[in-house]
Amino acid sequence: MRTLRPVMILSVFLVTLLATATPATATPATAEPAAAAITFTSAPPPSGVTAHQPYPGHTFTATGDEAIRFSLVPGGTLPPGLALSAETGTLTGTPTVASRFTFTVRATGSPSGDFVDQQVTVLVVEPLITVASDAPTSPWYVGQAYPTHRFTAEGGTAPYRLALRSGSLPVGMALSSAGVLVGTPTVAGSHQFGIRMTDANGFHGDQDVTIVVAAPAVVITSGEPPPGTADRAYSFRFTADGDSDIRFSVSAGSLPDGLTLAANGRLRGTPSAAGSFAFTVRATGTATSVTGEVALVVAAAPPAPAPTQTSPAPTDPPTEPSPTPESPTSTQPTAAAPAPAPAAPAPTRTTGSWLPMTGSNSVLVLALLAVVAFCIAGILFVLAHERRRRFTTPR
Secondary structure (H helix, E strand, O other): OOOHHHHHHHHHHHHHHHHHOOOOOOOOOOOOOOOOOOEEOOOOOOOOEEOOOOOOOEEOOEEOOOEEEEEEOOOOOOOOOEEEOOOOOEEEEOOOOOEEEEEEEEEEEEOOOOEEEEEEEEEEEOOOOEEOOOOOOOOEEOOOOOOOEEOOEEOOOOOOEEEEEEEOOOOOEEEOOOOEEEEOOOOOEEEEEEEEEEOOOOOEEEEEEEEEEEOOOOEEOOOOOOOEEOOOOEEEEOOEEOOOOOEEEEEEEOOOOOEEEOOOOEEEEOOOOOEEEEEEEEEEOOOOEEEEEEEEEEEOOOOOOOOOOOOOEOOOOOOOOOOOOOOOOOOOOOOOOOOOOOOOOOOOOOOOEOOOOOOOOHHHHHHHHHHHHHHHHHHHHHHHHHHHHHOOOOO
């Protein structure tokens, strides 16, 4: 028994030692994460766009994997009205709110699963709305219906609504939400007020307006008309202000013959005689009128230039006819034959000839030609008679 006890103790010790011994195991090395391989290649999207106008459009692009999808990282907000396509990366739409928007776009590669982020800022501004219509008529006159005026706007989205922003209209006038200003002012003075044109999306534009209302009093402003010349076209315009719908007429005296005065103040025509003409012009407005004395001088027409006369060029003198020779067989004494008169030059039709066929001397020329012809005929008759007598045998 005593010999077995140490053996048992030793066995228990060995079993305990083997049970408590921890086997050695290998510790794996910790791997460092790989760097992202995805890269954005597109520029930042357009910014400073106008609300309620189509966005110019933008496409995000990236490289680094076989396929890339795009998404919006939580925490950012696209401008209301815009959308981002996951497949193509296209940002499109029409922004509806004017503000500054910052968001982050993520590009994720496939099959790697790598991704990269890009922060984006898009500014959306309000449309610039302006009043496009002309200023209302000013000045105007107490007690006269104001010419209807319509305010119009551009730069936003129709329809527009008009409202009075500040000041007050002239007493007796009204302004509709459609932008129409009408009425009949009853109080003189200078009236300033502000208007606001608001478009369909709530954006607006402002304008300040001034209308002067005065008591009507017509005043002719054109002055004296310039002198004219007889038989020459004449034109002059009388003008006046201080009232509305002013018309002109002649209230006394008379205009030069050939001239007329239209209701719009235009004096025109061709005066037919020279002289000094006095008449009265009346300018009549809606409420008042005024007259003006006018003295219009019409000068005589300048004399027409005298026509230039051309001296006729002399022609060669006519050739005298040779005398008829006597017969050698005649035994009778012969009387001296009178010398034939020189032949008259034949009239020419050439301009500038010494013997004109027309004009103030044409009758005298024809008479002279008749006398010359008669003389030549008489001479020929005498010569013929004398010749016959010579050759006649005496009985």
